[in-house]
Amino acid sequence: MPPASLQESCLAELDLSHILRGRLAVIRGGADLLATPEPLHRTALASVASAIAPGAAEQLAERGLERLHTIAGVEEIRAVRDELDGCLRQAARQLLLRFARALPPQGRRLYVSNHLGVRIMPPQAAVDGREGELTDYTGFLIPAHAHVDSWFNTPVNSVNLWMAVSRVRRDNGLIIWPNAFRRPMRHDGVRLLPGQPVGDPVEVELNPGDLLLFAGDHLHATRPNTGPETRWVVTKRICLGPPRYHSRATGWVPYLDTRLLNTPLRALAPLRSALTVGHARQLVRDAGRLAVRLRP
Ligand SMILES: O=C(O)CCC(=O)C(=O)O
Numbered sequence: 001m002p003p004a005s006l007q008e009s010c011l012a013e014l015d016l017s018h019i020l021r022g023r024l025a026v027i028r029g030g031a032d033l034l035a036t037p038e039p040l041h042r043t044a045l046a047s048v049a050s051a052i053a054p055g056a057a058e059q060l061a062e063r064g065l066e067r068l069h070t071i072a073g074v075e076e077i078r079a080v081r082d083e084l085d086g087c088l089r090q091a092a093r094q095l096l097l098r099f100a101r102a103l104p105p106q107g108r109r110l111y112v113s114n115h116l117g118v119r120i121m122p123p124q125a126a127v128d129g130r131e132g133e134l135t136d137y138t139g140f141l142i143p144a145h146a147h148v149d150s151w152f153n154t155p156v157n158s159v160n161l162w163m164a165v166s167r168v169r170r171d172n173g174l175i176i177w178p179n180a181f182r183r184p185m186r187h188d189g190v191r192l193l194p195g196q197p198v199g200d201p202v203e204v205e206l207n208p209g210d211l212l213l214f215a216g217d218h219l220h221a222t223r224p225n226t227g228p229e230t231r232w233v234v235t236k237r238i239c240l241g242p243p244r245y246h247s248r249a250t251g252w253v254p255y256l257d258t259r260l261l262n263t264p265l266r267a268l269a270p271l272r273s274a275l276t277v278g279h280a281r282q283l284v285r286d287a288g289r290l291a292v293r294l295r296p
Pocket residue numbers: 117119139143144149160162173174220221222223233235
């Protein structure tokens with residue numbers, strides 16, 4: 001049975017195999033430590049300046065990123081999210097490689113994903129009634145229902161780096177159900193079906209700059225934001241050992257061998273994840289979709 005609460009840890013002592021066995025670890029200031037030279041909250045403010053106006057960024061620099069919804073409507077919040085996503089792509093990849101280098105030897109190769117989740121969750125009242133038009137932003141602007149990442153495109157041995165850009169409170173954070181870890185669960189491909197015991201939840205609270213590590217195979221959900229603050233989080237993913245995809249996953253994404261990146265062999269970095277049954281299944285799915293599109 002995995003421990004049911006967050007445990008403080010530090011990068012130099014982190015063992016990803018413990019995370020993959022269910023441990024929930026928080027590294028205080030870990031995201032700030034890894035996001036050099038520009039801390040995430042500064043990039044966030046720069047995105048507010050370009051997506052809304054420099055004056056808006058100045059106001060938030062003074063009053064806190066958590067006040068975004070008081071100066072911006074849903075369209076502007078979405079524009080900030082998209083802008084920050086664009087600004088962070090490269091930097092977030094470097095951050096993840098810095099994370100990999102900061103770890104003690106893990107005994108297995110590490111594989112990094114291009115996944116980047118920029119998750120800005122305003123108070124529910126700000127998005128109420130807009131869920132229909134924001135479905136593509138589920139988990140990014142509106143709450144993600146209880147799910148396990150390997151139902152989608154994430155390997156079963158992937159670890160989530162969940163980085164607090166703003167303050168994360170119990171009333172706007174993440175919910176994890178540790179007792180449901182790796183239990184068979186019925187779902188509709190997107191969310192857990194009701195009527196299944198999942199045990200007591202852990203409700204994540206963090207300070208800006210903290211880093212939470214949890215296995216993507218934990219049952220987890222956005223805590224619908226019933227509080228007064230907007231919550232900003234950025235996520236990245238890393239695999240311990242070659243990626244292994246769930247046999248009933250609905251998608252597949254490549255994971256890159258960190259040893260080959262930044263070498264002349266970098267084109268081969270995704271090869272190991274391409275040589276998986278998960279990828280073969282994805283090719284079959286793609287072919288099926290193409291056949292449907294081409295049907296007269
Ligand atoms: O931040 C959230 O609300 C959802 C996060 C999530 O589902 C993930 O990081 O995989």
